[in-house]
Amino acid sequence: MPLNQKYRYFYITKARKIVLKLGTKVLLSHEQDIQKEKIYQLVGDIAEFRKKGYEFCIVTSGAVGFGMKTLGIEARPTDIKKIQALASIGQGLLMERWNEIFRRYNIPVGQILLTYDVIENRKRFLYARDCLNALEEYGAIPIINENDSIAVDELKFGDNDMLSALVSNLMEADLLILFTDTDGVFTKNPHKYPDAQRIPFLETISDDIFNLIEDKQSPFSLGGMRSKLKAAKLSAKAGTGVIITNGYSPNLKAILEGEDIGTFIKPESTIVKEKKKWIFFNQKIKGKIFVDEGAEDALCNHLKSLLPGGVIGTEDEFPEGSLVGIFNKERKMIGKGITFYSSEEIERIKGQRTDEIPKDPDKRFYEEIIHRDNMIIFK
Template sequence: MGREQVLGARRVVVKVGSSSLTTAAGGIDPDRVSALVDVVAAARARGAEVVLVSSGAIAAGLAPLGLSRRPRQLAAQQAAASVGQGLLIHRYTEELARHDLIAAQVLLTVDDVTRRSHYRNATSTFTELLARGVLPIVNENDTVATSEIRFGDNDRLAALVAHLVHADLLVLLSDVDGLYDAPPSDPSAALVPEVRAMSELADVAIGKAGAAGVGTGGMVTKIEAARIAVEAGIPVVLTSAARAAEALDGDEVGTLFHATGRRRPSRLLWLEHATEPLGAVTLDTGAVRALVDRHASLLAAGITGATGSFHAGDPVDLVGPDGVAVARGLVNFDADEIPQLVGRSSPELEAELGPAYAREVVHRDDMVIL
């Protein structure tokens, strides 16, 4: 019996990891790329629109630069990405030409899925490419991303792209054929065929990135990507690249994560699932209730203090008197401005410091309850 969510998907985002595209030495494996392209072309031939989120740029750049493993330093990663991205897209272009398909390189930054103007431009670009029958091939723009503002891995990127393009399905491909209830190396480990609620994974031992040294993910980031997608109403299939054809045919392979939520703004998905807070703002009990129960904005009157080094626009945790984070939001003030705002009313701040200081410390539209 096939999976209806897969068979009925008209727009699909497929994400493939570095380890599924490259050799042990770090270079692009032509056979693996060719096999993946054949699978994507077959899905296109059946009438599905496909967006491919492809890792592999940094891995592809390792060998030409004489590197044996993925470097730790950001500048070295960016250098490898600069070399490898062209090699990767060239290989895809050649393979897609066998199927009379055109590749389009789309390099995204966090701004492209979180800032409204960038988001709308990105959406328009994807819409135009798909309408023209072009296959968008997406990667993070590693050459300009900073360590503070980046997706961190292409699993999260794929989940946010699935939301951005209004996908019906997200397929995560790696070197593991699904989610297991224990490390796959454990002889007693069993495949988890379906996940209907993320709470079902409470007792599942989830592994980290593999030993090949070419990727950044691992099962942890795939589960997090699945969480982002399903909470936005998009089902997810997690399986190996070797079983990609079966997965897109709707066969019961890998692990199917059922959708649990509805669409919401991409910047809020990113804020909750793909950011590290740069500080914390402490709230009194009344402010906690206002945020959690009434979904109100955070005003200065409800603040008791702040920690960390952050600037206006940075993500911060909003913490109750007990030290537990109740929300995360994009703050409107620098950390060194917070002390003069603590506990003061908006009219008082406007009269003393000017109207700019009477605005919300965190607006409810830039906040997620945790």
């Protein structure tokens, strides 16, 4: 057995916390009579592996799709108000369907609807994680979707592939399985080219891999292979292994037993602390801090905190406690972190030595603008 296959086998067979993501196309395909038993088999596999101590969480799309199907609408609208209304109609139907499927195996399910502010606000992030843990204690399967009925652009994840990456972080999952309409990642579009070859193992997801993808927009859904690769790349960097595989005929049992199915993306292990994982997954910065060459070297090569002396300036207004991007003189983002100071305060103390900064008796003084423990640096 090649070394990559050995690694994949041992990693997957030791994984115990699993996130499954099923998109709208995959889920609606199982509404056809000929396909219905396949979704029951998937849940049957979940039931069997739970008896062995496995934990599962499902990220599901489909609220808008179920709403469209109910009203006989063929093309997804672009008007946000109509999308929200369809999600409102379809979300109850979606959960009704999941309840029906899991009822066969006497497993309760719990609905969690999220918007992006759950990751922007660390307290909400921790509350969501606590809810996941409590559902597990009750023996229920969390069914998670984006709250499309109230989500607007600034509160959206973009698609549920990215949401599944966040949930993997919330759950501290070992493995994320992204179900799609192909058997994994291929050397070319397998729907068009019979000679397309499945790629069984990816060490990393490079630009060359993205260049292989030809996505076709579905009238019911937003995601595609490109969005799955973005989510897989994010999850792998945070230390979660990922499998992209066929959801029309899902074989969870074979996957968890280590069979060569789909494409496995090897996890990295660069981010350990929970708070740093939260910073890593939060993609929306509130502002920018620009640093000089000396500070860039201290941050990137010597694992130092960001001090006022190395700061050149800021961009955009932000309060203390904000997640901000750290940029070098060439305006390249080299990291991000949680700042102890507002943009107004940073502009006042930038370039100064710590012992030169006047102390405000009514405010706690920090030597660092961003402490190393509240920061991640991009290598």
